[in-house]
Amino acid sequence: MSQPLVLPHDPDLAAPPEGWTATALPALEDAGATEALAHALAPVLRAGDTILLQGQLGAGKSHFARTLIRALMGPEGERAEIPSPTFTLVQAYDSAAGEIWHADLYRMGDPQELVELGLDAAMEEAICLIEWPDRIAPDWPQEAICLRLERVPGAAEARGATLLAPAGSDLARRCLAAMAVA
Ligand SMILES: Nc1ncnc2c1ncn2[C@@H]1O[C@H](COP(=O)(O)OP(=O)(O)O)[C@@H](O)[C@H]1O
Numbered sequence: 001m002s003q004p005l006v007l008p009h010d011p012d013l014a015a016p017p018e019g020w021t022a023t024a025l026p027a028l029e030d031a032g033a034t035e036a037l038a039h040a041l042a043p044v045l046r047a048g049d050t051i052l053l054q055g056q057l058g059a060g061k062s063h064f065a066r067t068l069i070r071a072l073m074g075p076e077g078e079r080a081e082i083p084s085p086t087f088t089l090v091q092a093y094d095s096a097a098g099e100i101w102h103a104d105l106y107r108m109g110d111p112q113e114l115v116e117l118g119l120d121a122a123m124e125e126a127i128c129l130i131e132w133p134d135r136i137a138p139d140w141p142q143e144a145i146c147l148r149l150e151r152v153p154g155a156a157e158a159r160g161a162t163l164l165a166p167a168g169s170d171l172a173r174r175c176l177a178a179m180a181v182a
C-alpha cells in the first residue's frame with residue numbers, strides 16, 4: 001500500500017526525492033527479524049539494483065547489509081569477513097548474483113567522491129548497498145530504493161521499517177512481493 005510520504009519522520013533523516021512514495025513495512029521486532037528481511041530480499045536482487053539504507057547510528061543498517069551480503073554469497077558468506085566500510089567508504093564482494101558493493105557515505109565529503117570511488121559506475125552493474133544516503137540527498141538514483149530503519153521509543157530492539165521508492169519502481173515491486181511470501 002504505497003502512499004505519499006507521511007510526515008513527521010525523524011527530521012535528521014533526509015527526505016526522499018520528490019515523487020518517491022513510502023510503504024510502511026511490518027516492524028522488525030529484533031535483530032533476527034532484520035536478518036529475516038535480508039534473507040527474504042536476497043533472492044530477488046539482481047546486478048544493477050541499489051538499496052539505500054537510511055537510519056540513525058545503531059538503527060541496524062550494517063546489520064542488514066552484512067546479512068544480505070552473506071546471503072548473496074551463499075555458503076562462502078558464512079565464513080566471509082564483512083568489515084564495516086566506515087573508513088574505506090566502500091567494500092566489494094563477489095557472489096553468484098554478481099558483484100556486491102557495500103558503501104558507507106557517512107564520512108564522504110564531496111558527492112564527486114562517488115565517481116572517484118567507482119560507486120557511480122558500480123550502481124549500473126553491481127548490487128549496491130549504501131548506508132547514509134542522506135549525504136547525497138535529494139540526488140538519489142531513480143533506479144534505487146531506500147530502506148529506512150528507525151528506533152521505536154521505549155523498545156530496545158524493535159525498529160520501524162519503511163520502504164521508500166520512486167513510483168513504479170520494479171525493484172520495490174520485487175522486494176514487496178518477496179516480503180509477502182517470506
Ligand atoms: N531490530 C534490529 N535490527 C537490526 N539491528 C538490531 C535490531 N535490534 C538490535 N539490533 C542491534 O543493533 C545494532 C545495530 O548496529 P549497526 O547495524 O552497526 O547499525 P548502523 O549501521 O545502522 O549504525 C547491532 O548490534 C544489532 O545487533
Ligand SMILES: [Mg+2]
Pocket residue numbers: 061062063104131
Ligand atoms: Mg553502519
